[in-house]
Amino acid sequence: MGIKKENLETIFEPFKQTEKGGENHEGTGLGLSISRQFARLMEGDITVESELGKGSIFTCTLKMMVQTKIEDFVKQPSKQIIGLQPSQTDYRILVVEDVKDNQLLMMKILSSVGFEVRSANNGQEALEMWQKWHPQLIWMDMRMPVMDGYEASRRIRQLEAENPNRQTPVIIIALTATAFDEERKAILEIGCNDFVPKPFKEAVIFEKMKQYLGLEYVYQESTINLSSHGTVNEVDNFEQLNAEMEKMPKAWVEELRKTALSAREKNLIHLIQEIPEQYFFLADSLNQMLEELAFEKIVNLTEGFNHE
Template sequence: MLFWLPVAAVTAFGAQEATPTVCLADQCQVQLKEAENQLLQSRQKAVEAHHREAEARRLALIFAIMMIAAVLAGLALYLGRRAAAARVRSRHLQAQADAAAEAGRAKGAFLANMNHELRSPLNAMLGFSRLLMAEPSLSARVRQDVAIILRSGEHLYALINQMLEISKIEAGRLGLDLVQFDLYALLEELEESFSLGARQKGLQLLVGAAGTVPRHVKTDVVKLRQVLTNLLTNAIKFTATGSVALQVEARFHAERTHLSFSVTDTGVGVGSEEVRKLDGTFMQAQAGRHSAESTGFGLSVTRSFVQLLGGELRVTSQAGHGTTVQFELPVEVVAGARAAGAHDSPRRRVTGIAEGQRGVRILAVDDWPEGRQLLVRLLEPLGFEVREAADGLQAVEACEQWSPHLVCMDMRMPVMNGQEATRRIKAQPGGERIVIVALTASSFGEEREAILACGCDDFLRKPFREEALLELLARHLGVRYEYETLLPEREDETPRASMAALPGPLREALGEALGRLDVDAIERAIDAVTSHDEKLGRRMAELAGLFDYDRLRKMLEAAPREGAA
């Protein structure tokens, strides 16, 4: 240790001498170091700033990516929910469509059932009422009661038709069934149907056609008849005095023929504002709302039918001055048609089959006993041989054993329906020679096509008229008929002397009763005339039984009074 002391002293002394130079160098080095440090620090700060900026950019990029991812995730979620909602809506719409289709099928089945269940009893009611009206032994009072039943049944039938047609319009099942028919006969039928109601109200019913109107045309006769029936019903219902007129004219446009129909009445009429409102389905005029019989949908059905037939309904009216309803329809004129002005022999009631044609066999097939009995009552008195079958299976067996010439086949029956029975009958040996006529309440065109496709030779809709059935038998079997002998028009002139010889009080009582259309008073007056002149009384009773009060009035007016020059 002592050894190191001199050395330390020497070193210290040397260090003292070199201090200024060393200090300057050290200072320079320190300054350089500081400068380097500052440069390093500035570089470090720049790097740190760069790192911070890069980190910021990275964070911003990450945030942007996260935002984009969130937006995309939200969009994917939204689209997924929309897709799920669309699938749910699609399934819902499909379920609705299936339900609507099922409802349509159910509605179609319901309408078919309602057609059958309503029209079958109506067919029997109207048919037997018409049979009673033709019974000569009925008294005038009983005939009047039967006429009320018949008229009420026909009114009910018209209402049922309107309701069913409205249902078919809603179900989209309304179509056209174009057939050839006799327009002149249709007008006569309408005049005959409405003449009694018009006479009872003291109205004059005028039905006519211009001479250029073709007799045989082709259109949907069922819908045309319903249109004219609705219009005439309303016209008579809302007319208290005066007249109701149905007029038909023909208009020729290039190669097309149009028939113009107009129904004019002198009734209550409607205002111009109400006319504009009558387009609604169940809209009624003021007069209709005051009528207990008005339903409000007759005009809607009429308008729909006219449009379907290719025309447009036009109503012109003035309150208190009557109404005119007019429409024009395109029709096809059947070759060989004649004008409606051509005079044919008047319509006559069939009394039997012409000589040499006996033994015509008819099979009546219907699950309704009344329906079969109606056919028996209509055909047997005319000379036809008629047997009955309650279902399709019995019909097939009857055709095998009895071989009828014609089968009146109901379509809706238990055990075996009419279509299957028709196919089996046509498949039998000789079955192709048996004429099968479908009796059905259906009014759907596609059902008629299916019925004819199964082998039926023709189609007759319930309720049917005797004339339509007999015309069908004549067309398919070539049957000829004998007719009642019509009394000459001059027969009303034969009792002129007897009428002139009637005492004044009897003539006045009969005239007043006819003026009031009082059925009881007319019957009492005729009874009094019969006590005075039996032959004249019987003739009057015959006309009264036919409700031909116009001819009674003409007889009374044409005969000179007793003592007159």
């Protein structure tokens, strides 16, 4: 418990761990380094205070604008993609990801709008699937067992170069949690067309596919209007949702927030089932958000409550 004084700054260095963490072989020693870089990119920082034998306090500060009026949040309509425009090619998309939950989430997002989607658990499976199925685009995780995304992408480009008339080069977009420019540069050098940082946003996924495949989507316009010009029902619904959320235990709200942040559908289903029957409006609203994979909306709903 706690960190030695001489280790307080080194723990923010890449691949560095405390003695205890190193002995247990937990993690890679990149988490704090990446988190601090993100904080500093947002004009903030992460600092630590610690006393050996007692414990540690990590503080994250960020420069942000505080919204003071509800209407500040709701002026722009949001566009929900519900499908692909007709008369387009049947697009085959390969998702390469070793973490099952992440793989299933990506497949559900893509298949919900009409893509033909298959998955691979590592780079070796991806290579075999690419040779047999010929996808137009591959979402490639870079850190995997057996064969990682770097080697798989390199081999695909090598085989394409050896057989230039075989097929149109596949689009490869890397999925990476790295915040280092050197590694992102390496991703492009091995032949990936682009990269998307984790955790990804659904809108970014669709935008990248539109950019590289020339897609046209079908949108469902949905304006959430809680300003003074909104309808009475919309404001009432918003207030009822918050009122029922306030009735739930703080520990439950915090678990809901954490689960939504990690996009764990099964866990969210269990949490929603714990809602008492009298708060049916909250349960129905959360179920609808879950069906739409609107994890960000669920997270936003928990804001304003004290997180432990």
